[in-house]
């Protein structure tokens with residue numbers, strides 16, 4: 001046993017135990033006894049314990065060791081991390097008295113009791129403790145005691161105490177740092193004067209953010225990282241864009257001038273966004289390194305999972321078949337948080353929770369809290385229940401360094417430590433950069449209304465540049481004139497850009513690409529029958545030595561024989577999906593499929609991952625068939641919608657050539673990600689020129705399961721639909737689903753759009769939605785499906801009922817249908833883009849039609865009705881009345897009881913076939929309300 005192995009509390013504990021053993025060997029357990037029988041404490045420790053008074057000697061030794069440990073654990077509480085000079089809270093355990101010892105006792109004790117690098121250069125425990133205080137209670141607060149992995153904790157301790165990440169402050173490095181700080185500050189001051197009162201969310205007060213990013217990016221570039229992806233909100237964004245992303249000053253200044261966008265930029269629904277939300281990518285690499293910052297909505301922290309997803313995609317090597325490899329050494333995600341937003345926004349916790357999960361981890365994300373000690377007007381006491389803004393990170397065992405933003409050297413040390421830790425342990429790290437906010441929340445805001453005392457201090461507080469320049473001048477590293485010249489240099493550069501500004505030309509919105517019309521409709525998606533058979537055989541083979549669950553026998557047998565005949569309707573939803581995915585992989589397009597429980601499928605229909613009944617081992621047929629030319633990844637996601645969808649969105653925009661599919665457990669749960677939908681997915685193209693193509697599978701349909709499992713709320717997607725920004729489909733056959741997925745994959749490069757699919761639940765195995773192999777071979781996706789049965793008697797048809805999705809099956813399965821010879825039932829399979837041409841063609845085929853009815857099972861104020869109503873009215877003109885059938889208006893999507901559901905569903909179906917129910921109705925939109933049990937019609 002080596003005493004040197006122990007430090008702090010551990011050392012104290014060993015000595016205490018040893019003393020116990022010395023007094024009575026039987027008082028310790030046998031293993032300890034035998035260890036102590038062949039051990040004597042080190043000579044310096046023995047010497048420290050006064051002879052004959054072992055108990056009090058040990059007491060002093062234990063006290064010293066415990067004091068050292070307390071400083072390591074709680075020293076950050078006494079650190080001077082606030083540039084505005086507030087008194088740190090401190091902790092009683094940081095004083096020798098709390099451990100029953102005095103400074104004099106410490107002077108008598110050897111430095112080895114304190115342990116670590118400080119002991120090596122100290123003459124006594126007192127000396128070592130003082131050094132320890134300088135490490136832990138200075139302008140940096142090392143906060144890592146919550147890290148559970150001993151090796152990591154030990155590394156962090158050594159890193160902090162050895163000071164090996166302190167930057168060399170030779171004259172060259174010090175001048176370079178001052179130069180950079182001058183550049184950061186001058187940029188803000190210039191904007192302040194050139195555009196007084198204009199919002200820019202100045203970085204001033206946490207200026208060191210930029211040199212910290214420099215240090216991290218350089219460290220990463222040296223270690224071969226190829227891509228840094230930065231996510232951040234408004235504060236300091238312009239500065240980071242200018243100095244880290246190298247966005248030209250001219251472009252930034254042009255945005256301040258805000259010229260009206262020219263007509264050429266207005267296609268594709270281009271609307272643009274405010275300057276402090278836009279993103280950028282370095283046009284040329286810094287060395288081998290590219291830096292990207294995705295655009296960001298105002299919604300704080302919403303970009304976090306997006307950045308992490310982008311990094312995951314960038315690091316995922318997608319060649320060959322099987323499962324793709326992830327190589328985190330290529331990419332580095334950096335998230336810059338606000339001190340109010342980090343603890344307040346739940347998406348942060350959701351994102352941190354992804355950090356160690358298979359399929360989601362990035363080999364470490366670096367976090368920086370840009371902590372200006374105020375959130376708009378809110379104080380820390382109003383913003384978080386934790387001791388620090390960073391408290392949440394502790395639960396995820398993320399090491400934290402709180403650092404005073406007025407100490408450039410400490411800030412650079414924190415950055416170097418963060419990068420090294422991430423690189424070595426491939427885990428997240430957090431820098432809590434504590435500064436202040438020079439102005440109000442924005443530059444037109446008056447901060448002293450709410451923070452009068454703080455802003456009195458800020459008004460007379462010298463900037464970090466002024467302080468650092470002062471230090472260097474005093475040291476003789478630079479002269480005052482040299483320091484002033486730096487400011488002049490950068491001011492001139494900005495002035496030059498400003499004077500030669502041509503705002504119209506300098507503004508650079510993303511180039512809008514025109515998509516030739518009709519590409520989607522022309523995309524061929526059929527697959528030859530023989531090819532399907534060959535692929536299905538490969539997928540359904542029984543791998544050697546793998547034991548399938550007996551309960552899967554029937555289902556697997558069905559899949560094996562699904563292509564036995566070309567014309568039998570043997571393809572159910574799951575088979576159609578598997579064949580679609582397999583043929584997409586065979587076409588060389590990688591696929592990522594995630595969502596809660598997707599591997600098996602919520603409704604136990606997918607079984608994309610089999611578990612060996614004997615060994616629990618996994619078998620993924622889509623990763624293991626010879627025709628595949630691209631990898632397939634599938635992960636059960638953690639129980640989140642918001643971060644999960646943000647992540648997939650990021651993955652998708654980073655690697656647009658891969659098919660990314662996310663499935664909701666039930667469609668309605670997607671509303672937990674409303675911010676992602678509204679802020680990124682449906683508006684991302686209009687605001688930022690992004691082209692997402694993510695697929696959402698949303699189980700939808702009224703089946704009597706209650707209000708929460710019935711509706712994916714299609715009305716919300718339709719409300720957001722404009723300028724061809726998405727596709728919304730509610731298809732009714734397995735073949736349609738097959739073609740839809742294949743079409744989406746084929747359009748990834750040519751016409752990418754997010755695709756929302758309302759998918760079935762009980763119908764997954766229903767014969768009514770099954771298709772024949774011939775339909776996979778010969779068909780293609782149809783946005784409208786005519787009533788094949790009614791076609792033969794088209795002249796008799798008086799009413800055409802239009803519907804979408806599962807209610808179609810209820811209609812055609814109704815016993816009333818055979819008698820209703822003058823009713824045709826047509827399906828609108830794609831709700832957006834609205835297929836008005838296809839629909840007109842269908843309606844033209846019914847020459848005797850008297851009325852068009854839109855039928856939906858959703859309440860009148862939900863579903864597609866409000867969206868299709870003007871479109872159908874326009875289609876019909878004055879020719880025909882337009883009517884609708886639905887559940888009555890309701891605040892809740894559906895009934896809470898299965899019996900009640902059936903009653904209402906039945907009434908809807910009856911109305912569809914009852915031509916007399918509204919005889920004499922005026923030729924206008926008219927409500928055909930289904931009677932409700934509440935009796936209310938409004």
Ligand SMILES: Cc1ncc(C[n+]2csc(CCOP(=O)(O)OP(=O)(O)O)c2C)c(N)n1
Pocket residue numbers: 235298299300337338339340341342345370372374375376
């Ligand atoms: C989700 C969300 N809620 C509210 C706001 C409005 N808002 C904008 S900035 C801000 C304060 C943010 O404080 P902090 O996170 O400390 O960042 P700082 O602005 O101080 O850098 C608030 C509440 C927002 N942008 N996003």
